[in-house]
Amino acid sequence: MSISGASKNRVLTGVLVLGVGLAAISYYLGYWDYLKGRKNPVALRDAPAFQLSDRAGRTYQLTDFAGNLVLLHFWAAWCAPCLEEIPKWVAVGSKFKGRPLQMVGVSLDESWDKAEAVLTPSMQTSQLVSLLDADGKVADRYGSYQYPETYLLTPKGKILVKWVGGQNWQGPTIMDMIDKALTAVETVKGR
Numbered sequence: 643m644s645i646s647g648a649s650k651n652r653v654l655t656g657v658l659v660l661g662v663g664l665a666a667i668s669y670y671l672g673y674w675d676y677l678k679g680r681k682n683p684v685a686l687r688d689a690p691a692f693q694l695s696d697r698a699g700r701t702y703q704l705t706d707f708a709g710n711l712v713l714l715h716f717w718a719a720w721c722a723p724c725l726e727e728i729p730k731w732v733a734v735g736s737k738f739k740g741r742p743l744q745m746v747g748v749s750l751d752e753s754w755d756k757a758e759a760v761l762t763p764s765m766q767t768s769q770l771v772s773l774l775d776a777d778g779k780v781a782d783r784y785g786s787y788q789y790p791e792t793y794l795l796t797p798k799g800k801i802l803v804k805w806v807g808g809q810n811w812q813g814p815t816i817m818d819m820i821d822k823a824l825t826a827v828e829t830v831k832g833r
Contacts (some may be wrong), residue, residue, distance in 0.1 A: 652670065654779040660758065674762075686801060686802060689820075690784055691704050691705070692780040694775055696772060696773055697754050702746075702773060704795075708799065709799060709831070710797055711795070711796065711820070713794055714748065714792075714795060715748065715791075716781050716784070716792070717748070717760075717761075719751050719756045719757060723789070724789055724790045724808075727763075727790050727808045727811070730810075731745075732745075732747075732807075735822065737817065738769075738820065741828065742828065746777050746782060747772045748773050749772065750778050750781055751776065752776050757774055768820065780826040787806075788807055790808060791806050792804070793805075794819075794820070797827055802823070803819070
């Protein structure tokens with residue numbers, strides 16, 4: 643029996659989709675095991691420590707957000723994709739208000755005036771902190787190279803996910819991932 647070229651392509655596509663699906667399942671299972679305190683088969687690297695200030699001069703460190711899932715977002719007013727993305731990224735916080743999610747926007751602008759022209763003070767809440775990395779040293783320590791870049795950090799300061807470039811923050815893939823991660827954090831905390 644001979645298999646046509648189209649049939650071979652469907653079989654190969656099916657095998658590829660199955661492989662990607664199995665990889666995604668093993669990734670998520672490893673993450674859930676990590677959050678539940680079990681050995682994590684997925685190697686998560688430590689997020690680099692940082693010390694940056696907000697507009698009022700209050701200094702923040704990564705450890706200030708321990709115990710929360712952290713959505714660390716590097717952006718700049720000179721970055722066209724960032725300008726479009728910031729309001730959508732900010733909206734993530736309102737979707738998960740009251741849950742253990744800390745949003746940290748790190749502007750690479752040279753001044754607060756430029757940064758706040760985009761991420762205005764009225765957009766900032768206790769769940770969203772805006773910091774300035776004018777010399778780009780923190781972004782460099784994270785290995786950021788194409789803005790916007792966002793990192794999802796575990797409550798223990800490990801990098802879980804890195805997104806490069808603009809994202810669909812209201813799309814089901816990211817929203818579901820954040821929701822499931824928050825549910826796991828809340829389960830561990832006993833909420």
